[in-house]
Amino acid sequence: MPYLEQKLQPRLSQRLIITPQLQQAIRLLQLSKIELQEEIAQELVDNPALEDAVTHTEMTAAEAPAPTSEREVTAGDDSVRDNDDFDYDSFLRDLEDSYRPTQGMVEHRSADELPSFEQILSSAHQLSDHLQWQLEMSTLTEAERTIGEAIIGNLDERGYLEASIEEIAAMGPQPTPWTPEAVDRVRRFIQHFDPVGVASRDVSECLLVQLEVGGLGSSSAATAIRAHLDLLEQHRYEELRVALGIDGDELDEVLDIIRHLDPRPGEKYQQSATSYITPDVFVIKDGDSYRIVLNEDGLPRLRVSPAYRRMIDRAAQTAVSDASAKDFAREKVRAAVRLIRSLEERQRTIAKVANSIVKFQREFLDRGIEAIRPLVLRNVAEDIGMHEATVSRVVRQKYMHTPRGLFEMRFFFHSGLNSSDGGSVSSLTVKDKIKKLVGDESASKPLSDQAIAAALQREGLQIARRTVAKYREELHIPPSTQRKRSRNSRRA
Template sequence: MGIEAKLALRQTQKLVMTAMLQQAIKLLPMSRLELVQVIRQELTENPMLEEVALAEDGDTPAEDEEGEGVTDPASEGVMDAKELMDLNWDDYFPEEWEWKGLPYEEYEEKFSYENTIRTPTTLSAHLTSQLMMSTDDEMVRQVGVFLIGNIDEEGYLRCDLDEAMAATQAERATVERVLSLIQSFDPTGVGGRDLRECLLIQIRFLGLEGSLVETIVSEYLPTLEARGAVHITDVAKELTKTLNLSPDEVAMALRILKHLDPQPGLCFAAEPSEVIIPDVIVMKVGEDYQIFLNDDGIPRLRISSTYKSLLRGGQMSQPEAKQYLEEKLRSALWLIRSIEQRRQTLYKVANSIVTFQREFLDHGLSYLKPLVLKDVAEDIGMHESTVSRVTTRKYMHTEQGIFELKYFFHSGIESNGGPAISSLTVKDRIKKLVAAEEPNKPLTDQQIVAILARENVKIARRTVTKYRRELKLPPANRRKRMSEVRRV
């Protein structure tokens, strides 16, 4: 069979990712800071771009432009200078999307920067800083960093010394010496391996070695835990008799013990300091919510009038220079349109979230509804991936607080005969139940399941356990012990 060449036509479809589309997708997930950095970089590298001065910001670039229409740079191979410059900027900044700005008085009243400041540092960072200032011995630092990494948010060491020895190749004496060093750090009591050691560290810091308080913690703490705070009078009588001391001496020791902290690490937060600037501001005006995009600090761009005149007037004698400016102009237009597309998408998503979560905005967390990306995507006619990108590291300021847009997307829990309930609402309910429980009779996870069932919330015990851990709430037995120590 011979080989022959022939010409055949075939129609196919394929997805082409244009430069503008790539840029638009790239900008969507960027935070405010990243977007500003990109814009500043482009202003440095692209002579066709210039920043609109603050005094001119009330005017849109449309005001000094004339033209018959807009030509999409991504759909053309090469555009001549006239086509590039004769643009109707109203299509870039449509009236319905134009940022009107938020009246300063209303912004100042509704938005407080104090509400955006998170707590200053973490326990781990605080301890590590003290470690680095305490020694320049590399082995001590290595062991110290490992031990600090295994101290939980309450301030307790959650690893064995053998684990530290294996991980750092240090001798036991070195590990014990480093642990003793960490136990001398602020907050007092940190690094204890159990409640007894935590309290003894604080007692020794107060200079009460050999005191009655140290004796009670060293020898009678199990009795206090077993009998509980409700029987503290009986315990005091027993200690008075056993130790052959006066009631006043025992009472004084128990009062000192009451003021020790069983969770010294909780004075630090689990997250680093961060100031959050919202991308979207939601304000209630009358019965409706108005949405404002917070463009403060984001440079507004326009095409340079100087270089625009050069291209429009045909004054470019060198073809290479003309081609360079035309390419830079296309790049500038792509960036401006991509930024505007990002704004429009952010507005649409925020508006959809406000529509779905209006009851939350009115009444608080108990009214938060289950919501998934698909719901918003279908509402605004966009793909789920687009919604996911635009909700990444974007924040909304509401009268209920400042929330990342992703906060509003979460699963639902079945209810008996009613609509699904937000998992965040269930977590909030668990938190309130634990806060209101009797200290000497804390609720077990199974009891919480039963209470929620009476409230028509269908949830498994393992799910309650998972939510409790995510809320950083100890189990019932530990909550009881901590309560007893506080009430001694």
């Protein structure tokens, strides 16, 4: 006779959660120094548990930490955990709650060491420029990059692909246009650029790519977007929970992950106003070597408010009726600690990338532009053990002041051309050679692209005429016929 039986069966599953800590760290990493200062200023206004330890006037001598006992809150510090089991009382008593510029990393610099006024003006990058740069730094073939340029040229302001795969394929050279398979392969490659999810065809695909890059391609959040997007859009969360076969806590995690995805990844690049910049990193010549100094001027030393330390202490000793006050204080303290840790991780990551760039481009720092090396994102990513997208976020709108001048960090990344000795020469070096050849050419017989290519080939560079034409156009140098016509008109 059949019968019903209740059993408890353990279920083992793996869940990778994009924590608020990670989400904030990724967002802060993309900010320029000025944007970061604005972000911190806003956090100081919004979070009463966060304060600037240097300027705050309520700290008494008894509360002030001894200089020898202070230490930074780092992302790898196991004593600081962003969950409900975290012992905030011990954390606050030990004063492991402040972010301050790294000691020994900020130095006084004379006026002639600082960038000029002209160097501190910068125009915001457009989405197409940012993607085109990453395309050039990629490992794609020349033919695939041409497909990539067509894809980037057909993105809307949100970052979505407006044209169909077939329409892009038809843009290829005739009579043998690109295949739809080749176009889609390049498109999927571009989707992993920064910002992640660009070149998607719809919001579902855009969000799924972001989950995939975050290691959540097989998660319940991905299933919710892939199979139950209508329930999400209509806020039918109970039906969604049943459809996913998860409990209420897991549903909260799924919704939190989805809320932090970006359905319009291209919109942040629509600003076009000119902004002021300050170096994020100083490269200092120290004898025969170079060292990195993070520019943390203007960044406050953050800490958790002593008043909130006392509030938590009092709440721990009072009746349950004050539980809401304690929960409020704990949440604000948790947010403050999260920001402190994210700032520390941001600075550490920038320092890693900067050190790697200096290692690869040491010859440029010593000798100048003719010695700059070909360098792609993958080189630095493998050197420091990070993802290429992370390196791309770091170098975006970050500036490095070197003995050679002030440069955006992505300046140091260039594709290369093969040379006859088996080596590789940076495209920037090749462009510099083209400028010199054109500058020294005869006014009556300017060099054609083929003649420039031949001259570079005699120097051992393997370069085609069409590549010379491409570099010449990027340098805003007109063709030889226009140069000759312009010089003749000036003489007339």
